[in-house]
Amino acid sequence: MTDDIHSLSGAYAVDALTDDERSAFEAHLEHCAACREEVDSLREAAAELTLLAGEEPPPALRADVLGLVSTVRPEPPRLDDRRARRRRTWIAAAAAAVVVALGVGVGVTRPWEGTSQGPEFTVAEQIARADDAQRISVSFDDGAVATVLRSQSLGRAVIETSDMAPPPEGRHYVLWLQDSDGTMHHAGAMPDEAGDTTMPLKGDAASAIGAGITVESDPRTPEPTSEPVALFSFA
Structure with missing residues (x-):
């Protein structure tokens, strides 16, 4: 790619x-x-x-x-x-x-469409406008805040961070979605600078019961290798 x-x-x-x-x-x-x-x-x-x-x-x-x-x-x-x-x-x-x-079907789609919000709205804005929008925040000792916005009907979730300190050198913040069995599914890695970030979580947020953040040496690790630094319950 x-x-x-x-x-x-x-x-x-x-x-x-x-x-x-x-x-x-x-x-x-x-x-x-x-x-x-x-x-x-x-x-x-x-x-x-x-x-x-x-x-x-x-x-x-x-x-x-x-x-x-x-x-x-x-x-x-x-x-x-x-x-x-x-x-x-x-x-x-x-x-x-x-x-x-030539009669070839060009299947061009607009993934930012399909909702009443239209392409001018970000994923976070679409979720915030959904009738079933959830907002779960976690505060850290240093004053940083991480918030997960989730809409079950849209099947999407995003994370917003404010003043979040960068991870230790050589480590990465990794995001997870938790299913009903307690299994954590990789949902992306946050930018190394952290700070003020808004990014969608990968995966199906409709069936997830929660989300989490861990600190990992490998941002692509298929499963958590450390205890979460933040957990967000969708219940």
Whole structure:
């Protein structure tokens, strides 16, 4: 997977990502307005370009286009080079238009949609507006506060921290969702700087009965290796 997730917008617009890339990019879209705007512009441009398709394309063109869109990745946008960004946007849109004209189903979804809140709201805001929103806070001795917001109907949860001290050097804050059997499921690792952070928890928060934070040497550890520094009960 590319190190710059922003560069996946063009490939996402033409459905040319792997399952892992698509999942990562859709999670990224929830809190990146710039990428949401770019994906929307690609779709709009592709829709306009499809109106120009007036004749039946040769049979070989379909295979050629699909081969290209599955391998080409646009360069990440640079704020100081808007002309190049627009050029990449229209190239990707043209590819999307050709794919649509060839009768290929481009399954582009908007994961930030599907709720009454719309794309202008973050996950945290969507949860806060839900009828079943829960807010559980834990205070630390140094005055820091960690809060988990959860909506069972949305199946989502986010964590918000305020003035949280960074973990010890070489260690990481790891988030967990706890199921009804007491098993803790990895839900992501917080940024090393901690401080004031808002981030979604990965996994199904609908069936979870709680969440937790541990301090780990490996941020990808599949199970906790230390006692939680904070626990949040959804009961």
